[in-house]
Amino acid sequence: MNSEKIAFIFPAFVNEYLGKEREILSSLSNDFETNLEITSDWLGKDLSNFQEDENNYLDEELLTQYITYTFSCSISDMLQNKGFKPDFITGYSMGIYAAIYSAKSIDFIAGLEIIKMAYHEMQAFLGEKEFGMGIVIGLSVEDIQMLLKSSTADVELINANAEFSHVISGEFNEVVKMLDIFKEEGALNTKLLKVSSPYHSKYVIEAAKNIGKRIQEFSIKTPVFPVISLIDQKSILSSKDVVGEISRNIDHSLNWYKTMQFLIANKARTIIECGAGNGLYKNGKFVEGDFQIFPITKYFILF
Known part of the structure; x- marks a missing residue:
């Protein structure tokens, strides 16, 4: 069988x-x-x-x-x-x-x-606030959590696609800010998703x-x-x-x-x-x- x-x-x-x-x-x-x-x-x-x-x-x-x-x-x-x-x-x-x-x-x-x-x-x-989601590739969950904790951005880690691929969610400008920071800190790639709702947050x-x-x-x-x-x-x-x-x-x-x-x-x-x-x-x-x-x-x- x-x-x-x-x-x-x-x-x-x-x-x-x-x-x-x-x-x-x-x-x-x-x-x-x-x-x-x-x-x-x-x-x-x-x-x-x-x-x-x-x-x-x-x-x-x-x-x-x-x-x-x-x-x-x-x-x-x-x-x-x-x-x-x-x-x-x-x-x-x-x-x-x-x-x-x-x-x-x-x-x-x-x-x-x-x-x-x-x-x-x-x-x-x-309400009227703008929200967004983004993908981070090339950083570990520990790296992302450390950078989120050390920043003032109100952004959450809301999904793991793989060991080094993660999704964040939060207010739009804050998500954009964190994607830039992740890229500066060694992320291989970041991408803003075409989603306007902060799902899973x-x-x-x-x-x-x-x-x-x-x-x-x-x-x-x-x-x-x-x-x-x-x-x-x-x-x-x-x-x-x-x-x-x-x-x-x-x-x-x-x-x-x-x-x-x-x-x-x-x-x-x-x-x-x-x-x-x-x-x-x-x-x-x-x-x-x-x-x-x-x-x-x-x-x-x-x-």
Whole structure:
């Protein structure tokens, strides 16, 4: 018996398209076109003209979330219809919504409604301040924590992509300031993300409480497949667990690196990135182990 396992991983936001996601997915199934039409009807906005290189809405955070979710759910549908059943599912940051859809805890429209609700709850608490997030590559967690502690910037370390790749969150100008400091102190690269909300930080604690209450309004079922938490790498196995994770996912720091290590330690050898772009595939290059990540451009190997 083959003990090797399959994991589906879901990205949060697309920051950069590869340019052929829609073409590749449409060659494999009609799921994306169908779901994009459903998203358009629900939103009251025609998204049929979406293209990766133009009309991609990357400058509109909420629309980017909807389209990212639509891509991810469509890929999950296609894979499961072709016989791929995941042993583990996990979602990077806001990828949690597509992850719980893939686990059959929510239906497609519910995911869109939860994304909308969570986004507006956060905006209501954030007010007029500008916020941002950034990536730091080439410094250890100890280096970053030391520099944050010695500075006056109100910025938090909120995720580890790998041993030397981390994400920070906070007020926009402070994030920009710290990215410059990290570069001066030896970071190989820094990048400001196209995100205007300080996810996974103290700034959204009150919003997370409200989201935790409002999520009770939705019909959430027991996951058919185990969903792995990015917060503590525990398995989310009940509808109650899903409700709690959606709320915690807003204001708790994450650890993608430990989550990947968990998947590898539990014999996930085929890890499929269910989404547009290849951000998680690139993150995986800095994680050691016997596994292979398949982004959308490598799906042809699977079939």
